[in-house]
Amino acid sequence: MHPTQLIAHFTCVQLHTLLLEGTKGVITRITGRLRSLSDNVLTLAVGAVEYEVLIPEFTRRHLQAEVGREISLHTIQYLEGNPVQGRLTPRLIGFLSEAEREFFELFCSVDGVGVRKALRAMVRPVQDVATAIEEQDTKLLATLPGIGPAMAERIVAKLRRKVPKFALLVARREAVQTQVTFDILRGLGHSESDARRLLDAVLATGKKFKDVESLIQAIYRQQHE
Numbered sequence: 132m133h134p135t136q137l138i139a140h141f142t143c144v145q146l147h148t149l150l151l152e153g154t155k156g157v158i159t160r161i162t163g164r165l166r167s168l169s170d171n172v173l174t175l176a177v178g179a180v181e182y183e184v185l186i187p188e189f190t191r192r193h194l195q196a197e198v199g200r201e202i203s204l205h206t207i208q209y210l211e212g213n214p215v216q217g218r219l220t221p222r223l224i225g226f227l228s229e230a231e232r233e234f235f236e237l238f239c240s241v242d243g244v245g246v247r248k249a250l251r252a253m254v255r256p257v258q259d260v261a262t263a264i265e266e267q268d269t270k271l272l273a274t275l276p277g278i279g280p281a282m283a284e285r286i287v288a289k290l291r292r293k294v295p296k297f298a299l300l301v302a303r304r305e306a307v308q309t310q311v312t313f314d315i316l317r318g319l320g321h322s323e324s325d326a327r328r329l330l331d332a333v334l335a336t337g338k339k340f341k342d343v344e345s346l347i348q349a350i351y352r353q354q355h356e
Contacts, residue, residue, distance in 0.1 A: 158223060162203040168194055171250055173225070175204070184225040185246075187235070187253035193227060205232045209246055224250070231257050234297045241289045243282060251277045256339070261297035264290050309334070312346045329354070 161184070163177035168191060175182045184204060186194070194202065204225030212218040224246065226232040234257045239249050252275040253260070263271040264287055272283035309330065316326035329350050340346040 157208055158206050160203060160205050161223070161225070162201065165194065165197050165200060165202050168198055175202070175225075182223060184223045185250060186225050187250050189253055189256050190225065190227055190231070205229050207232060207236065211246070222246075230297060234261065234294070237290060237293060238286070241282075241286050243285065248277045257297055261294040264294045267291060308340065308343055308346060311343050312350075315343065315347060316350070 161175060161177065161182060163175040163182070166174040166176050166181065168174075170191070171185060171188070173184050173186055173191075173194065175184055184206065186204075205228060206226070207224045209222055209224070210219045211222050212220050224235070226235065235249060235253065238244060238253070238260075239246060244252075254276060260272070260275070262268075267287050269280065269283040269287055272278055272286055273280045275283075278286070313326055313330055316329060317323065321329065333346065333349050333353055338349070340349060
């Protein structure tokens with residue numbers, strides 16, 4: 132097979148595997164200070180080195196308030212460019228959890244979905260996209276940027292039986308977050324019934340919270356409104 136035909140057959144997961152086989156010290160997680168954040172890329176300072184990391188939209192939204200702070204990302208490395216012209220550039224893609232990283236790789240395994248298309252498409256949380264795939268909601272999937280009706284059908288056909296655990300993983304994380312918050316409220320002197328009332332009042336708003344600290348802040352903010 133000609134090199135140009137060969138590279139056309141690589142999905143982002145296959146490119147990732149290629150890099151794993153040919154590179155020592157693959158970066159799978161990175162921690163540093165968030166220097167800057169734009170539409171689909173961030174700059175992370177790790178000591179004297181700065182890394183450019185590509186991110187999907189749902190990750191960017193979670194990080195908007197974190198500029199200047201230390202963050203950790205679970206990462207994928209892949210090669211971007213044309214090997215025939217000798218222009219292969221290693222890239223990093225960052226996610227907030229291992230589950231999000233795994234889902235992204237699975238999403239890229241669909242024929243016709245490469246890294247850049249997947250990055251553009253992932254504007255909704257993994258839980259929402261995984262649930263849409265599991266429920267065969269092609270109308271919702273087709274609204275994702277770069278994913279039309281035909282591609283939505285292809286995604287459902289390829290991934291429907293592989294995605295249920297991702298919705299469960301996110302749901303389990305939210306359950307743990309709620310329980311930890313409840314325990315903290317009890318530790319702060321609230322009675323069991325009062326802690327439950329405060330927690331239920333905030334959860335009833337339907338808002339999602341990135342961590343326990345954000346949830347507790349929302350509880351006390353709502354108390355004073």
